[in-house]
Amino acid sequence: MTDDVAKYNIERWAALVKAEALFTRPWLQLNPTSARQKVDPDRRLGDIAGKDLLCLAGGGGQQSAAFALLGARVTVFDLSEAQLAKDRAAAAHYNVEIKTYQGDMRDLSSLGESAFDLVWQAYSLNFVPDARQVFGQVGRVLRPNGLYYFMCANPFAAGLGTRDWTGNGYLLKLPYIDGAEINYADEDWVFKTGTETDPINGPKEYRQTLSSLINGLIDHGFIILHLEEHLRPAPEAKPGSWDHLKTIAPPWLKFWVSYHPDFLEAGASTTQ
Numbered sequence: 001m002t003d004d005v006a007k008y009n010i011e012r013w014a015a016l017v018k019a020e021a022l023f024t025r026p027w028l029q030l031n032p033t034s035a036r037q038k039v040d041p042d043r044r045l046g047d048i049a050g051k052d053l054l055c056l057a058g059g060g061g062q063q064s065a066a067f068a069l070l071g072a073r074v075t076v077f078d079l080s081e082a083q084l085a086k087d088r089a090a091a092a093h094y095n096v097e098i099k100t101y102q103g104d105m106r107d108l109s110s111l112g113e114s115a116f117d118l119v120w121q122a123y124s125l126n127f128v129p130d131a132r133q134v135f136g137q138v139g140r141v142l143r144p145n146g147l148y149y150f151m152c153a154n155p156f157a158a159g160l161g162t163r164d165w166t167g168n169g170y171l172l173k174l175p176y177i178d179g180a181e182i183n184y185a186d187e188d189w190v191f192k193t194g195t196e197t198d199p200i201n202g203p204k205e206y207r208q209t210l211s212s213l214i215n216g217l218i219d220h221g222f223i224i225l226h227l228e229e230h231l232r233p234a235p236e237a238k239p240g241s242w243d244h245l246k247t248i249a250p251p252w253l254k255f256w257v258s259y260h261p262d263f264l265e266a267g268a269s270t271t272q
Helices: 004-018 032-039 064-067 081-094 129-142 211-220 242-250 261-270
Strands: 052-056 072-079 098-102 117-122 142-153 181-183 204-206 220-228 254-258
Touching: 004 081, 032 064, 032 261, 052 064, 052 129, 064 072, 064 081, 064 098, 072 081, 081 098, 081 211, 117 129, 129 142, 211 220, 211 254
Parallel strands: 052 072, 052 117, 072 098, 117 142
Antiparallel strands: 142 254, 181 204, 220 254
16 A cells, blocks of 8 residues: 555655654663563563563564564554664564564555464554554454454544644644644654755654544454543743643553453444
């Protein structure tokens, strides 16, 4: 799948890797204890040793390395070949096996059906217009009762940034429409100081409304186990700073869901 959405994301992530953006820097100083703290500080995953785990649209040598150190059989599927190279570098660094596949999260046909116990998707869902396409693909590759974790934009604050501080609050100005394109500037913390020498196109994301997220999950056989708002209050932070914005408008949501295709079959039988 190489439509305009994919082409934009491929070009942007190639530039982000070149600029050493935050999410392109492999985690190369992990041990099993720190790996667990990075990916599962609340210990929701339990023992994942020997489990088949897919890092979906999550290249960069970060979560993949942590999960491999915890004993999982890790596969990374990402649109960016530059990001996948980071995963291979991390695997070599730790002497662990990490499989990598290049492709679009909306088409996982290169992966086997019911191949994974766990699908882990770091922030990437908003890079495509319709989250439900992704949910359908995840359901195909997950085993029954498998776990799916994903992080996404808080639908009500999508596109809101520190530059939207007016002196009294953060101005919401974009229509709340499912699938609407959102363009905004990268925050200063995305890059290492002095690395972003060449202009980089800003994020192009798409609003996933709360109803489309929840109903999309339900329609594809997922049960919501836990929902977390990424909230780290810092009420004394300087207005217009990232810490202050997070206090006023939590930027991200984290979903933990379980796949139950039997519910889909039961629902279909009741409508016949």
